[in-house]
Amino acid sequence: MKFTLSWLKQHLxxxxxxxxxxxxxxxxxxEVESVENPAERLAAFTIGEVLHAEKHPDADKLKVCRVATKDGEMQIVCGAPNARAGIKVAYAPVGAYVPGMDVTLSKAKIRGVESHGMMCSVSELEMGDDHDGIIEAPENASVGDPVAEVYGLNDxxxxxxxxxxxPDTNGVNGVARDLAAAGLGTLITPTPEPVSGEYPCPQKVELHFDSATSDACSAFSGRLIKGVKNGPSPKWLQDQLRAIGLRPINALVDVTNFVSYDRARPLHVYDADKLKGAIVARMGKDGEKFLALDGKEYTIDETMCVIADENGVLGLGGIMGGEETGCTEETVNVFVECAYFDPLRTAKTGRKTGIASDARYRFERGVDPAFVVPGLEMATKLILDMCGGSPSEIELAGxxxxPERNVLFxxxxxxxxTGxxxxxxxxxxxxxxxxFGVAKSDPWQVDVPTWRxxxxxxxxxxxxxxxVxxxxxxxxxxxxxxxxxxTPKLTIGQNRRRLARRALAMRGMxxxxxxxxxxxRYVGLFADEKELRKKGLVLANPIASDLSVMRPTILPNLISALGRNADRGRDDxxxxxxxxxxxxxQPEDQVSVATGARHSSPARHWQGENPPSDVFVVKADAMAAAEAAGAPVASLQTTTDAPTYxxxxxxxxLRLGPKVIAHFGEIHPGVLKAMDVEGPVHGFEVFLDAIPASKKKPTKTRPALDASELLPLTRDFAFVVDDDIVAETLLKAVRGAEKKLITSVSLFDVYQGKGVAEGKKSLAVEVTIQPxxxxxxxxxxxxxxxxxxxxxxxxxxxxLRG
Known part of the structure; x- marks a missing residue:
């Protein structure tokens, strides 16, 4: 929202x-965002007077002018057709920055003739769109006067x-009211004067809504003004609109823009001769279309409030009018509309159409409902003052x-x-x-104004x-x-997550x-999509098309990240x-998981290549995370019923009885192919919430050091077992043989072939015994x-193998 200081002082x-x-x-x-003073931007530009203007000796379209300036008499080469002796001009000295050209002036030779400065046009100083010639300043301006002062641009x-x-501060009067309350002055906002109608309004307005949609447009007022003479608006109005970034169009349109910014009251003006039958506010019909004032055609549906006549849709209520009934310089009879539209419906219509207009901005935030008729009166008075004409009586539908709101305070x-x-x-x-109105009873009864x-x-x-x-x-x-x-600083879950992170980081991840x-697209690879939909995990309004499902596992995100990095040369x-x-x-359906994935391409090293990642590496990752989180890893059993991905x-x-503690292994090649990721990739998932809580009470006291002064010893054993025996079964049996002295058991060889019977395999283990x-x-x-x-x-x- 922009306004000038002089505009504010019309209300304060x-x-x-x-x-x-x-x-x-x-x-x-x-919240003030910026303050721009045009006088500062135009500080370098002053009034000069052309004393002589002669044809350039080497250019037909250029003139060599002698110009009286605040810096003395200057020679300036100019190509403007209106450059002549006797006129007052806008002079820019050497070193001045010309905003319309984005150029800083320097002394130059133009076709061999020196030029000291420049005489500027309206567009070059960004004072308007005219660029056909240089500025001709008023005769009463004196040489050296600042251009900003002469043209009233010091606002x-x-x-x-x-x-x-x-929403009340969408109008300058709302800002003035707040400042007056803060003790900065006196509010002098004039009340719009009623304009007497000279005849009954021949243009009828109607509301066609049912009980469910009656709030779309609860009041629609308007009046006909005959015999207007549309044209440029007065200079004061053009200057005010241009100062806040609006382009003056014509008096009728400029009036509506002025009232919108002055009182936060959007209006619309129709060319009455282009209307057919009654103007009707109603809900739209599927398939209807209309050409808006922005030159674009929009499709209507049944959720939108429209303004229409017998020819069809004239505009979207509270959003924008149509081009076919817009006012031009040939307009003679106008119908001025001032209505009240529902903020919520206006906002929804604006989002559907994508139209961003000043009217929509104000209506969707809420305008003062009590200013419907006064706003019409204000616009009528301005139109009569600028364009003349004969007004009708006001026509009001609805x-x-x-709203009468009273707060006990x-x-x-x-x-x-507040204290x-x-x-x-x-x-x-x-x-x-x-x-606010205040009735000093006990408690006070405070009447809330309609604009709040x-x-x-x-x-x-x-x-x-x-x-205030x-x-x-x-x-x-x-x-x-x-x-x-x-009290404990961390919960059990927070501590598990912290320790699991540390353990995985220590493993180089x-x-x-x-x-x-x-x-x-990848849901079906990792879960049952129908089941996810049934559980409400498919989002109705995702933030992006590729982020539309609450993840049942973190693996697809990690696999995708590995793929993106591999595409950029990091496949290790x-x-x-x-x-x-x-x-x-549901809250209980949220589960904490430590998940990892490794691309199986080791980095090169001067000591030789590291071994590639495999199922045993990610099993070790999972075991490390589980152990750090408190899982009794010595009691875990390994089974082969991993998920299908x-x-x-x-x-x-990895199981602890019936509980699943972790999954690990190579990601299925079919999954990688569907995700367009080159493999192999190995991954794991450790379900931290499935780990049973320790029965020991938490303590900061460190346990006694369990270290022996005696050296450990190792023994190797090779056993021949059936081919279907899982190595974990054998390792568990070895650990249980002497629990007090056996501290470690590791598998170091699996062999099938010569010397081992068919259907058998040899499993070699190293056992560490600690006296x-x-x-x-x-x-x-x-x-x-x-x-x-x-x-x-x-x-x-x-x-034992022989």
């Missing part, structure tokens, strides 16, 4: 300077952001809304809610200045008083110190943060994310070995 009698006004606006909550323009709750609320000491008489003065739709309760009244007094006067007070209570959504990354996934739309022969599941109290004798070591062999035979049916 004040001696305050520009800086004081801007500071006061900010203090009362009007600062204030631009501020209208907050959605303050009923002007008269105890004055003590100001102190209670500010505002005496009752001060609060009453502020409310009266803002247009944002005021609903006593807290809103308190805010009005506080912002100034939020800078809010008292500051230190909160009382509370007795500190020692990079943490990423991806969206909580995934591409619907290992990524992880510890974040929630979603199994439904893993390779069926190169994947597994505790004394060095073990050979007999004691042999006894442990015998226990190991016996335990394996019992668990797997295998035997």
């Amino acid at each position: 009698e004040t001696d305050a300077n520009l800086d004081t006004i801007v500071d006061a606006m900010v203090a009362v909550g009007l 600062p323009v204030i631009d501020f952001e209208v907050t959605p709750n303050r 009923t002007v809304p008269t 105890p004055p003590s609320e100001v102190k209670r809610l 500010m000491d505002v005496p009752p008489e001060g609060a009453e003065k502020i409310l009266n200045a803002l247009g 739709p944002d005021i609903e309760g006593k807290a809103d009244i308190v805010e009005e008083i506080a912002r 007094v100034g939020f800078a006067h809010l008292p500051t007070e230190t909160l009382p110190l509370l007795k500190p209570v020692e 990079l943490e990423v943060v991806t969206w909580s959504f995934m591409d619907e 990354l290992a990524l992880f994310e510890v974040a929630p996934v979603y199994h439904g739309d 893993f390779h069926p022969g190169r994947s597994g599941v 505790r109290e004394k060095t073990l004798t050979d007999d004691e070591i042999d006894a442990i070995s015998a226990k190991i062999v016996a335990q394996v035979e019992k668990a797997t049916g295998g035997s």
